[in-house]
Amino acid sequence: TQLLEQSPQFLSIQEGENLTVYCNSSSVFSSLQWYRQEPGEGPVLLVTVVTGGEVKKLKRLTFQFGDARKDSSLHITAAQPGDTGLYLCAGVPGGGNKLTFGTGTQLKVEL
């Protein structure tokens, strides 16, 4: 059983559409991070959310941390082909000390 479950697992959309990716857990996290990974490369850190209920915006990307700090979401507005990649959430569960990654969401944005 994965500590961090992401949904959907795969997403294929047209350019200009909006989408939301979810990261859920039964554990409480002190913070959650989101990464994007492109083929042949390592993941790249996009954002860290720390406070329950926190919302962070990075251009067309909006990240939200759940009030109970057990879940997070990533919303992309007007997706572009350059957004294509594997999106990963990651966090250290309460009482733990290892950064654990979610199951991943593979996003493909087509012209």
Next chain:
Amino acid sequence: KAGVTQTPRYLIKTRGQQVTLSCSPISGHRSVSWYQQTPGQGLQFLFEYFSETQRNKGNFPGRFSGRQFSNSRSEMNVSTLELGDSALYLCASSLISPSNYGYTFGSGTRLTVV
């Protein structure tokens, strides 16, 4: 500034052999972690080193080992390779703690065991 450098990028080994992978973190980063990435299991934590000491360890067999040198460079070793060890091995560095500062990842070493 230079990113995280992993060598080699690609490696093909035979079952039963051993392999050593190398990672040079970002200058000033003292925490270095290793992950195994496979299509079926995703990113699995191997271990983390901080100031030459193993600070955390994942649930991998003893065939997987690592070390960190005084300049923060790190190596991981896999002995008695098995077909299931074929994966992308990623090294990541962080200033002090990845939970607070996040990781900077290298491009990985693609290991194929035949």
